[in-house]
Amino acid sequence: MSTSENSSGGGTVEYIQHHLTNLCVGDCDPVTHKATGFWAWHLDTLFFSIVLGALIVAVSWRLGKNLSAEAPGGFQNFVESIIEFVSSQVKDTFPGHNPLIAPLALTIFLWVWLMNFMDLIPVDLLPVIAGLFGINYLKVVPTTDLSTTFAMSLTVFILIVYYNIKIKGVGGYLKMFLFHPFGKFLVPVNIVMTLIEELAKPLSLGLRLFGNLFAGELVFLLIALIGGTLATGLAALFWLPLQVVLDLGWLIFHLLIITLQAFIFMVLTIVYLGMAHVEDH
Amino acid sequence: MNITVTLIGQMAAFVLLIWFVNKVLWGPLNNLLAERQKRIADGLAAAEKGKHELELSEKNAKEALRKAKQQAAEIIAQSEKRASEIVEEAKNNARAEGERLITAAKAEIEQEVNRAKEQLRAQVASIAASGAEKILKREIDRKAHDDLLKDLASQI
Secondary structure (H helix, E strand, C coil), X not given: CCHHHHCXXXXXXXXXXXXXXXXXXXEEXXXXXXXXXXXXXXXXXXXXXXXXXXXXXXXXXXXXXXXXXXXXXXXXXXXXXXXXXXXXXXXXXXXXXXCCHHHHHHHHHHHHHHHHHHHHCCCCHHHHHHHHCCCCCCCCXXXXXXXXXXXXXXXXXXXXXXXXXXXXXXXXXXXXXXXXXXXXXHHHHHHXXXXXXXXXXXXXXXXXXXXXXXXXXXXXXXXXXXXXXXXXHHHHHHHHHHHHHHHHHHHHHHHHHHHHHHHHXXXXXXHHHHHHHXXXX | CCCCHHHHHHHHHHHHHHHHHHHHXXXXXXXXHHHHHXXXXXXXXXXXXXXXXXXXXXXXXXXXXXXXXXXXXXHHHHHHHHHHHHHHHHHHHHHHHHHHHHHHHHHHHHHHHHHXXXXXXXXXXXXXXXXXXXXXXXXXXXXXXXXXXXHHHHHC
């Protein structure tokens, strides 16, 4: 792995920055490739997330065609265990019954996990392949793009507001802002507090996932640099094994993190929507 | 962070994916799991019912066996009683028959004896008559002495 292969200028900073730049089309800064306006398409994010979503649908479709109640095959057993896991989480943390919650939680868990999993693919593999086709920027992990994480957290936020209003009514929802958490004598404080509390939900959801995955990707890049820039000539004999060992360690640890982050996003979604369903909040 | 078309696109993808997952994955599999759960519950209930029925029929069988044994014992006792009765009856019959035979035999013997006595008497009378004839050496009027001879014979 060498830096000059992928970055325009060379050097570690460019290498990392290059890897963390989306393939931006539309209203983008021509130099930094950052979005400048509304019409900024992050094609890599959109591509990988939609491909992974389509993968879920395709695999489910194939599985759904030969479902067997009597003799479930190995893969069906595996999927059943995931579904039962999500189902039990929903049953444990969600009060009452809402047919949307479980599929929502399942979708979040599967999709986020798959998008996070892109992080475990060697950092240079897909960008190099894309480079062969003339695509110079590629960020393969959709969850390291704030657009993805906030897309999900904002959708969840919209659902939170929707169910708050549906269950408590508009008046009940506004009352929550006025009299929670300190009762009727501290209305201004209550408004600020509840507003912060409500806004913190989507913000923390989106930022937590983004931060964890971004940091994980960054560590992968730094590990990739050990063998890439520091190793020249005989020194490679020392640095390359170190890179392999560190990479393996971080891979194993990160496997835990991506599962944990997918799980946390799912559980918090259930909890937030559960809070929206409870009358006396 | 700008609000970009990517964000909107990802939201649309997310919502669509929820819809798809619900339709092709969650729905069918959840139905399957619910169905299987119901079948297992039904199976367990059926097993429980079967166990109960088994217990019941075992109890019934025991009861029937007990009754049959009791009946058999009764029948045996009855037949034993009947057998002893039959034996007793046979004994009585045999005894009566024996007695009857003995009486008949005795009567016949008596008859025989009487008949022999009659014959003997007649023979003695004729012998006596012929003897007297010889003793007297002369013809006696048989008719005149017949009554006497009969009287003699009856005394023998």
